[in-house]
Amino acid sequence: MSRRLIVASLGLGLALFLMPQISLAAEDHIAEAITHTKQAIIHGQKTHADLLGEHAKTALSHARLAEIAKSNPHTQEAVKELEQTIDDNNKNHTALATGHAEAALTHLEQAK
Template sequence: MSRRLFAALFGFGLAVSLIPQVLRAEEDHITEAILHTKQALIHGRNGHADLVSEHAKVALSHARAADIAKGNPHTSDAVKELEQTIGESKMNHAVMATGHAEAALTHLEQAK
C-alpha cells in the first residue's frame, strides 16, 4: 500500500472516530450550561444578584461553546438570555435577572 493511501485512510479513520466525541462535547456544554443556569436561579430567588452573575457567566461560556459546536435557535436564544441575566444582575436586579435565567433554562432544555 502506498504511503499516501495509508496516510489518507488513517486520516479518514481518525476523523470518523472523533465525530462521537465532538457530539458528546456539545451535549456536555449544554448540560453544564443547564447546571449553572439552575444555580443562578437558586441564587436569584434568594436575592443574591452577585452570585447570579457568577453562575450565569459560566453558563454563558458553555452555551456559547454549544452554539459554536452545533448552533440552533434555542442555543442562540439561551446565549441572549444569559447575557441579559448578567446585565441585570450587575445592576443588582435579582428579580429581572432571575426571569432571564428562567427563559435561558427553557431554551437550553429545548436545545438538549
C-alpha cells in the same frame, strides 16, 4: 491505490471518529450550563445578586462552548438570554435577571 484515495479515506475516517466526540462535548457543556443556570435561578429568587451573577457567567461560558461545538437555535437563544441575565443583574434588576435565566434554562433543556 492512488495517494488521493488514501488521503480521502484517512480524512473520512478521522471525521467519522471525531464526530461523536464533538457531539458529546456539546452535551457536556449543555449539562454544565443547565446546572449553573439552575443555580443562578435559585440565587436570583433569594435575591443573592452576587451568586446569581457568578453562576450566570459560568453558565454563559459553557453555553458558548456548546454553541461552538454544536450550534443550534436553542443554544444561540440561551447565550442571548444568559448575556441579558448578566446585564440585568449588573444593573441590580435581580427579578428581570432571574426571568432571563429561566428563559435560558428552557432553551438549554431543549438543546439537549
